[in-house]
Amino acid sequence: MAEVALRQVVKKYGDVEAVRSIDLDIPNNEFVVLVGPSGCGKSTTLRMIAGLEEITSGDISIGGEIVNDLPPKDRDIAMVFQNYALYPHMTSFENMAFGLKLRKFSKAEIKQRVEHAARILDISELLERRPKALSGGQRQRVAMGRAIVRNPKVFLFDEPLSNLDAKLRVQMRTEIKRVHQKVKTTTVYVTHDQVEAMTLADRVVVMNNGIIEQIGPPQELYHKPRTRFVAGFIGSPAMNFIPCTIEAHGDGLRVRVSDTIALPVPAARAAPYRSAVGKEMTFGLRPEHxxxxxxxNGAGNGNGDTDFAAVLDVVEPMGMETMVFFTINGTEVCGRVEPTAAGEAGTSMRLHANMDHMHLIDPATGLVL
Structure with a gap:
């Protein structure tokens, strides 16, 4: 078994607390992605798991064994770095085999492991090439192969796609997911790219300012964020946040976002929102809603009061959809409409808000109600 567990792990650099008492359980064979903005503590956490950073306090265990004092070579982990870290004078085969040679594996065993990894990664024809003769994606495959041949308890990926162009990143993202489906090994993957996190992870760990904001499957974080930070970080374009007031309206509630726009709260959401009546809150709604x-979608079906008019500030045709930007009470808002639905910038457009997907956030605590 290769479960990874962090208990009350703290990392300080002098008076600066980079990681603040985090707890995390990663079951055997799970693919977990640590995601967050620069400086949130995700890479520091990965490096502590690897043994490249000493922990200030707390415990880290791998496979049930506390590894706080074990050097990286004794933790049975394999790491894939952002910069590939290949030896330029060695062939791909030699780079992949190097760690096994240091561990005194037989030539036959080394050959078998390298060729097996090369088949998984579809780089069998590249084994005799040196790194300078490989593309960025091919070099990253060799670096992944070097990790796979180790057959470690845990794979650690530190922003492995950051140096690749956009198209190649998409291809390698698919490749990494395919490899994990074949080589079921516990994996901890660090990225600042929430699209990578959503597409790769069994579970996503969203970090901010040294703490864990939320842990869960990608769809749970997308549709049920617990904090404003998670709601805004997960999703592209980001969720719209509009200052609002909750007001009673007959037997129901409305979200007042401007003098002219008040959107009805769905009946199923009314009960938990009643405590917010009369308070200044933040209304969250994703562009696709x-x-x-x-x-x-409600228009013309007795729910037309979820429609409103807005003057378009910017119109961005994207091919399969068009992004429209407009302002509500001084706040910029983004919507996603059909390609032919939007007029030109400066024109008024009728829009529909799908309130079944609304979020209400307490601006004082940042928590989603």
Missing amino acids: ITEPRPG
């Missing part, structure tokens, strides 16, 4: 009125 602000569209042109469409048959079946």
Whole structure:
């Protein structure tokens, strides 16, 4: 078994607390992604698991064994770095085999392991090439192969796709997911790219300012964020946040976002929101839930009060959809509409808010109600 557990782990650099008493359990064979902005503590956490950073306090265990005092070579982990870290004078085969040679594996065993990894990564024809003769994606595959041949308890990835261009990143993202499906090994992956986190992870760990904001499957974090930070960080374009007031309206509630726009709260959401009546709150709604009125989305079906008019500030055609930007009470808002639905910038457009997907956030605590 190769479960990884962190208990009350703290990392300080002098008076600066980079990681603040985090707890994390990673079951055997799970692919966990640590994601967050620069300086949030995600890479520091990965390096502490690897043994490249000493922990200030707390415990880290791998496979049930506390490894606080074990050097990296004795933790049975394999790490893939952002910069590949390949030896330029060695062939791909020699780079992948190097760690096994140091551990005195037989030539036959080394050959078998390297060729097996090369087949998984589809680089069998590249084994005799040196790094300078490889593309960025091919070098990253060799670096992954070097980790796979070790057959470690845990794979650690430290922003491995950061040096690749956008198209190659997408290809390698798919490759990494495919490899994990074949080589079921516990994996901890660090990235600042929330799209990578969403597409790769079994579970995502969102970090901010040295703490864990939320842990969960990608879809849970996307649809049920617990804090404003998670709601804004997960999703591209980001969730819209609009200052609002909750007001009673007959037997129900409304979200007042401007003098002219008050959107009805769905009946199923009314009970937990009643305590917020009369308070200044933050209304959250993702761009894909602000569209042109469409048959079946409530417009013309007794729910037309979820429609509103806005003057478009910017229109961005994207091919399969168009992004529209407008302002509500001084706050910029983004919507996603059908390609032919939007007019030109400066024109008024009728829009529809899907309130079934609304979020209400307490601005004082940053918590989602």
